[in-house]
Amino acid sequence: MKLKFKTTQNSVSECINCSLCTKNCEFLDKFELDLSGFAKNSDLAYNCFLCDKCYEVCPKDIKGSEVSLNLRLQKPRKFKLLEFKKEPYLFENNSEKISTELFFFGCNFVGYFPKTSKKIIEIFEKEGVDFSIDCCGKPLFEAGLGAEKRLIYLNELFKKKKTKRLITACPNCYHFLKPRLDIKVSSLYEKLDEMGLLSTFSNEIDLFFPCPERANYEIYSHFKDKLPNAKNTFSDVNCCGAGGLAMSNEPxxxxxxxxxxxxxxxxxxxxxxxxxxxFGASSRHISSLFLGVDEKTNKHYALNVLKFKYYKKGRI
Ligand code: SF4
Ligand code: SF4
Known part of the structure; x- marks a missing residue:
């Protein structure tokens, strides 16, 4: 599988107006803008999915997500419902249990993959690893609202639980928290590999790479040897559509x-x-595959999120 790895990032002032970003982004194409033009249109700040498909092709290594986030900071919009849901996270499930390693589900995993979630909790329980269902703060950050309060809260929570290492289910949590927390952050796949639970699957599978992985495919590197026949089937797709709070502006x-x-x-x-x-019911999560759980994306997201708010609540 051929993937482009990038480590450098430049300011939009380096743009040479080659239009490659425009050709690779439906949003930029619709408004006939390249990233330097986008940087002058603050009204479009929340139309960008922060997916960085543009960065993948840019010869000057300019990130559309940075352009958009800078515009959002200049003119932040109000997201009252988002703040209400995420600060504090309405469906959080944390315990006071001491846990030097802690499994962090983020917000959405338990809603879409309840069977896999229970399996992960069961496996980690035997190892003395507690779980946390909570928001990492990335949605607030991307809204331009700042995530400082959330990060202070999470650092305090982990301090109380004496957590030294966070194990994440979600690539957004992983990439957002890793450079921002006081403790070590690992992916679920690193931990499963350490536990000898990452078997090899040689079947061909169509793998969709989530946006936060675009630059360095760091989490993918934790399991790619175990999926030797995974195909990069969707390399022309920008984003699943959930990124950057852009869905309502660019449905x-x-x-x-x-x-x-x-x-x-x-x-x-x-x-x-x-x-x-x-992607709906036909889509599957690779953690289910590795853990031997036969589970499609669950339709009852809201009900599952609510149930997990109380799952093993009061555990000690
Ligand atoms: S791909 Fe990069 S250099 Fe080319 S127009 Fe877009 S931002 Fe400018
Ligand atoms: S980050 Fe994604 S949506 Fe935004 S400009 Fe780049 S390719 Fe387009």
Whole structure:
């Protein structure tokens, strides 16, 4: 599988107006803008999915997500419902249990993959690893509202639980928290590999790469040897449509991402529960595959999230 790895990132002032970003982004194409033009249009700040498909092709290594986030900071919009849901997270489930390693589900995983969630909890329980269902703060950060309060809260929570290492289910949590927390952050796949629970699957699978992995495919590197025949089937798709709070402003672009994926595969695999949620019942999560759980994306998201708010509550 050929993937482009990038480590450098430049300011939009380096743009040479080659239009490659425009050709690779439906949002930019719709407004006939390249990233330097986008940087002058603060009204479009919340139309970008923060997916960085543009960064993948940019010869000057400019990130559309940075352009958009800078515009959002200049003119933040109000997201009252988002703040109400996420600060504090309405469906959080944390305990006071001491846990030097802690499994962090994030917000969406338990809603879309309840069977796999229970399996993970069961496996980690035997190892003395507690779980946390909570928001990492990335949605607030991407809204331009700042995530400082959330990060202080999480650091305090982990301090109380004497947590030294966070094990994450979600690629958004992983990439957002890793550079921002006081403790070590690992992916679920690193931990499963350490536990000898990452078997090799040589079947061909269609793998969708979530946006936060675009630059360095760090989480993918934790399991790629175990999926030798995974195919990068969806390399032309920008985003599942859930990124960057852009869905309401760009519903057609968001839906096109889903339609393209479903046109190419009747069983798209991902390692982001939010992407799976967008692709619907046919989509599967690779953690279910590794853990031997036969589970499609669950339709009863809201009910599952509510149930998990109380799952093993009061555990000691
Ligand atoms: S791909 Fe990069 S250099 Fe080319 S127009 Fe877009 S931002 Fe500018
Ligand atoms: S939607 Fe994605 S590809 Fe388009 S400008 Fe934003 S980050 Fe870049």
């Amino acid at each position: 057609e672009v968001a839906q096109n991402g889903v339609s393209k994926v479903l046109a190419k595969s009747n069983q798209p695999y991902t390692y982001c529960a939010t992407c799976s949620g967008r």
